[in-house]
Amino acid sequence: MNGAGSLVSTLVDRGVEVCFANPGTSEMHFLSALENPRMRSVLCLFEGVCTGAADGWYRMRDTPASTLLHLGPGLANGLANIHNAKRASSGMVNIVGEHSASHLRYDPPLTSDIEGLARPLSHWVRRAESAATIGWDTATAVAKARELPGQIATLILPGDTAWMDAGEAILPPAVAPTRKTPDAARIEAIAKVLRSGEPALIILANKATRGRALELAGRIAAGTGCRLGSQFFTARIERGAGRVPIERIPYAVAQGSAFLAPFRHLVTLQTKEPVAFFSYPDKPSLLKPSGTQVHALAEMEEDAEAALEMLADALGLRRTAPRLQERIETPRPTGALNPLSIAHALAAATPENAIVVDESLTTGRETMGYTMGARPHDLINNLGGSIGYGTPVATGAALACPDRRTICMVGDGSAMYTIQSLWTQAREGLPVTTVIFANNQYAILKAEYANMGAGTTPGPQAMAMIDIDRPTIDWVAMAKSMGVPGVQVDTAEGFHDALVRSAQEPGPSLIEVKLY
């Protein structure tokens, strides 16, 4: 077995089941090694799709996928979605092809400082030095990616390391990732805060917004009267009818601050206190009122479920019934498209157990609050703020959960970044409904222009950098070009019916929601 074979074999031995790949000449031995029947390889036509798909996979499986990227520039193309994954604490293993050391000294065209490019957005970077040790390197990379919270591990694979004989691989022992338990004194201090009756908000994030952790938070809220919140963006929330509801802290600084104004205490799980997304000339960075105290119930690397368990125990609320979101039956809406009718269409048409990937920005910000009573679903958001995350993450999530419908809600500006995702969705027959909210502009920027104090309204040149209406993008033609059936809708009933139909078909489809 050569080094590439040892690498792929170690990946699968350590539980990495999928590789999102965009290979080049230097990765031919890796391609050959992908014949390993335990590895699923998925071709993406741009590296940003590979890394975003790996993020989506982790969000649903809690276990890392791998990517195959072609030298420094291939890695560079994937970095924006690595940034987003890192912010979401999604683990992934990036394999980056590289020239052999003997060739690098001649500075051939594709040479770049791969470590330099990888380090700013990776937790762990290593250059595999020999075929004999690459198994060890790979196992280390996977262990790093599986740590809690998930880590970005980047392994650089020189050509000669891939093609030389690896011999018998020596691997470090496989260790299950562990999460630290918070210390009891901290739990007791927070219990005291919640017992005091002073207004408190528990902010849930990362793995605390699902399953047993979410349920425990609901018991604590029911028993103490505290409220449950999330950041505006969360890695994955189990949401909808029958789940413990979480209030979303608004995005805009004024509204976010107003939301937090009543609280004297913020209790955080696997997140930090709320911060404005951007800096503005006359707005604060921190959203909480001055004097409000922040208490970390579980840090990122700690066990949120155990922390909530301990807190519920300390408060004697383990058996208190949580308040659960009731199902709000929404009739099929009709008439004009607006945030409310869009929300009603979503609430009525989203099938049970759907995965909703939200990158709808302007439209979604006004809409998503109205879908709390939809059938139970998972909601995925972008924590990194780099647009172009939605369609790749939906691709990876659908591969991870082929029996569920993934609905990717994405603004037109964002969708254009990594639209190549549609092709992989068609190739793999993935059950993804891509909903393009086509308002023909980077609408978020129109509001932000005034928020920033750059002027009351943009002038013609500035507006030309915000409007994307000349030419109008034809999303149905775009989908068709990559083998995805598409439809354009301009009414609420049209949107609703298209959503229902899409969920009944097995493969991908696209709905252009015409908002202009």
Next chain:
Amino acid sequence: MNGAGSLVSTLVDRGVEVCFANPGTSEMHFLSALENPRMRSVLCLFEGVCTGAADGWYRMRDTPASTLLHLGPGLANGLANIHNAKRASSGMVNIVGEHSASHLRYDPPLTSDIEGLARPLSHWVRRAESAATIGWDTATAVAKARELPGQIATLILPGDTAWMDAGEAILPPAVAPTRKTPDAARIEAIAKVLRSGEPALIILANKATRGRALELAGRIAAGTGCRLGSQFFTARIERGAGRVPIERIPYAVAQGSAFLAPFRHLVTLQTKEPVAFFSYPDKPSLLKPSGTQVHALAEMEEDAEAALEMLADALGLRRTAPRLQERIETPRPTGALNPLSIAHALAAATPENAIVVDESLTTGRETMGYTMGARPHDLINNLGGSIGYGTPVATGAALACPDRRTICMVGDGSAMYTIQSLWTQAREGLPVTTVIFANNQYAILKAEYANMGAGTTPGPQAMAMIDIDRPTIDWVAMAKSMGVPGVQVDTAEGFHDALVRSAQEPGPSLIEVKLY
């Protein structure tokens, strides 16, 4: 005037006329400053288009364009084409938006190590520390980008630096870029080599493949019997009927080595000796025969034209007539599409003074040799090897030269990387003909699989990472989705006629050349 205003005003004062932008919230003051009537701002829907377009602009104008990118991830999306530009010695000024320092301490979502991301592929990186000094920083960035060879300058613009009052800008003196003249002893040594009659190849690159430098090289070749060559990839070559012809060193290691085998001397201008693009298990990195000497006539930072002038003088060949490429009249081809009929169609249909941007890889490698006798044109190639350079570079070249037809020849795999270019071409009404060579595969990898010794033919999994035929990409629909008229052709005459028609229309168009 605020910092952003000072920045834009300094850019135009120092000769930067265009900004390829994809802005975000943190760049609103910059957008406002773009109202400056001396700056042309061009919206791109992905940052890789911005940086590639800046490269194309530089190739045609020899002066840098600017880009506007949204924080670290926006820069990351542009890095692959920055890599390509850097390898082509194209100067550019990247402006990267950033949070204010006061906000950065809270690590908001879009925070990343921008300097860390910029440094591996920039020659110069600076964080603007205040509105008062940003004029100075900007002038320094432009001076750096204008150096010879062109440099990548990256200026990081924190929000508060953009919006604070700049006062009166203090700028460093404007200095025209200079190129060093090679020393006379070196010229004399090379003259002696050429006088010896031993077989010699002059390898021209960068600015030596055009105008007076190319003509001088032709005189020297005619007078001494030496041959003129170029690397397989060159930033821009003035080529076709009436120009001094240059032989292209083949890409593949065996053919490249065979081409160089007769030569005892390689004389380089603004390039290094030929190196294999990739490392292979049993192929050499260097293409020249052992014992062949390499003589640098002009280093990258030296004046190639002056060096050739001095060499022609030393050889007494200033007035020797160079051999010029004759026009080869090619009849309109008919019948099946193959490398020869494609070449004939190109040779017959390429209009005078066209700009040909070549990213056609597999198809072009067999084709371009046959177009030497076409009407005079400029040929642009990718020196960095990261695919997705073609359509953005064509966009920038066409903006730089709106009175010429730009023909972008691109493989389907490469085109998918940065296909968003088509939208900017439609928006700006650019005279670009995009020719997609649709063979439904990363065809280059099929050959490289065996070259690499990964096996004689790829297995089914490996092949699934090379074929892009499921689904077939519909390029006409793709073009339509972004407002570009398109046509599919599957005969030589169809291709020829579509090319001719496209050059008669004012705006962009796309031709899908169906090779499967």
